[in-house]
Amino acid sequence: MKALVIVDIQNDFCPGGALEVPNGDEVIKPTNDLIPHFDCVVQTQDWHPADHLSFASNHKQKEAFETTEMEYGEQVLWPDHCVQGSTGAEFHPDLDSDSSQLIVRKGFRKHIDSYSAFFENDQDTVTGLHGYLQARNIDEVFITGLALDFCVKWTALDARKLGYTVNLVEDAVKGIDMDGSVDEAFEEMKQAGVQFVQSKDVRS
Numbered sequence: 594m595k596a597l598v599i600v601d602i603q604n605d606f607c608p609g610g611a612l613e614v615p616n617g618d619e620v621i622k623p624t625n626d627l628i629p630h631f632d633c634v635v636q637t638q639d640w641h642p643a644d645h646l647s648f649a650s651n652h653k654q655k656e657a658f659e660t661t662e663m664e665y666g667e668q669v670l671w672p673d674h675c676v677q678g679s680t681g682a683e684f685h686p687d688l689d690s691d692s693s694q695l696i697v698r699k700g701f702r703k704h705i706d707s708y709s710a711f712f713e714n715d716q717d718t719v720t721g722l723h724g725y726l727q728a729r730n731i732d733e734v735f736i737t738g739l740a741l742d743f744c745v746k747w748t749a750l751d752a753r754k755l756g757y758t759v760n761l762v763e764d765a766v767k768g769i770d771m772d773g774s775v776d777e778a779f780e781e782m783k784q785a786g787v788q789f790v791q792s793k794d795v796r797s
């Protein structure tokens with residue numbers, strides 16, 4: 594059984610948002626068009642407390658897009674984004690969020706960032722999505738959303754690690770692209786056995 598996993602299509606990652614992904618809103622239409630083709634539809638929502646340590650503003654003398662050392666290793670520092678309850682954290686209004694059956698919130702622990710829909714950035718703390726998908730007999734996932742080089746990539750890599758067949762819907766993802774991170778993400782996903790598909794082929 595297959596599931597559609599829609600990653601972080603939230604106002605802050607779309608044009609005009611706090612951590613905008615260039616042309617991020619272009620993932621919305623292909624994602625909406627895929628939804629009716631799936632029995633299982635899951636969305637993730639980046640959901641940080643205002644004092645989250647992935648925010649540069651919560652570190653002295655750090656600028657956004659610099660890195661810092663966290664307990665689990667290197668962490669990119671971000672502009673404040675997707676703060677719990679804020680408009681920026683809401684799903685983009687054009688996305689058909691009403692059809693989602695499960696919303697997985699992530700990044701709500703102050704000391705741990707969470708890119709993947711499955712594990713937080715310590716690579717150990719679980720979100721619970723794997724248990725849910727197992728309970729629904731899902732063995733194949735199709736991934737769309739933002740940002741290709743962060744939350745989408747880590748969701749795809751963890752899904753492979755957990756044994757799922759993984760399809761990245763290429764025309765329904767967009768990246769931030771810092772220092773070649775989009776090319777690197779494609780390479781890592783390819784190495785991990787992620788399949789690359791187009792939304793029109795998934796719909797037919």
Ligand code: VGL
Binds near residue numbers: 741
């Ligand atoms: C994301 C950076 C920080 C993402 C979330 O959704 O890719 N990126 N938080």
Ligand code: ZN
Binds near residue numbers: 639640671674
């Ligand atoms: Zn975040």
